[in-house]
Amino acid sequence: MSNRGMLIVLSGPSGVGKGTVRQAMLKDKDQNFKYSISMTTRNKRPGEVDGVDYFFRSKMEFESEIENGGMLEYAKYVDHYYGTPLRYVNETLESGTDVFLEIEVNGAMQVRKKCPDGVFIFLTPPDLVTLRDRIVKRGTDDAATIEKRLEKARSEIKMMQNYDYAVVNDKVELAVHRIEKIIESEHLRVPRVIDIYKKMIGVVNR
């Protein structure tokens, strides 16, 4: 209800279900946020579409975006760049619409510094065995990459303490419900609505 949109950041270890949860949230007709499509230098997976899942770019193109100040944040993850184009986020927030980022922890911490009033949510697996099973089941990574991702998952889970909320992804619909409740509550925080009430008091006093 404040004029500016709210920035919602979702992180969590690889394979925890961030993409699945995000897609389920986007399908919900009652949601009001826009998803910010990231830019990456990693290869397209089967079924992925440029400009829908990611903006797939070369290393050179990505680095030139960084130099031109076009990224809100970026990080290297398992040998590739991933980052959030700045302009879409700014324009959408300015228009009063919430923006949803699904990014890894280093990028999220950059965003936290630039946008301290954002809402930072960490999606956790019920346990590490479940996490491994999900990565294997997804079938998008070879054995070496799975090991790298699991190793990284352990260090990522330690970063949970830098987030505002921890949401366990036991069942997709439950995780989605928890995140939607968080967003709803965050919109009611007094610092976000105070301007509206100041205006109201101004009208009443006249």
Ligand SMILES: Nc1nc2c(ncn2[C@@H]2O[C@H](COP(=O)(O)OP(=O)(O)O)[C@@H](O)[C@H]2O)c(=O)[nH]1
């Ligand atoms: N910092 C940052 N991380 C991102 C961005 N987009 C995606 N990621 C993260 O990069 C990691 C790898 O993504 P991806 O290769 O699609 O694999 P998956 O999410 O594990 O299936 C995940 O943790 C994503 O959340 C971004 O724009 N910035």
Ligand SMILES: Nc1ncnc2c1ncn2[C@@H]1O[C@H](COP(=O)(O)OP(=O)(O)O)[C@@H](O)[C@H]1O
């Ligand atoms: N709550 C859940 N229960 C069971 N399987 C899940 C759940 N959430 C996601 N998955 C499955 O786990 C795998 C990894 O999910 P994905 O969304 O690709 O994770 P991430 O984007 O975090 O890397 C996929 O095969 C997905 O279908």
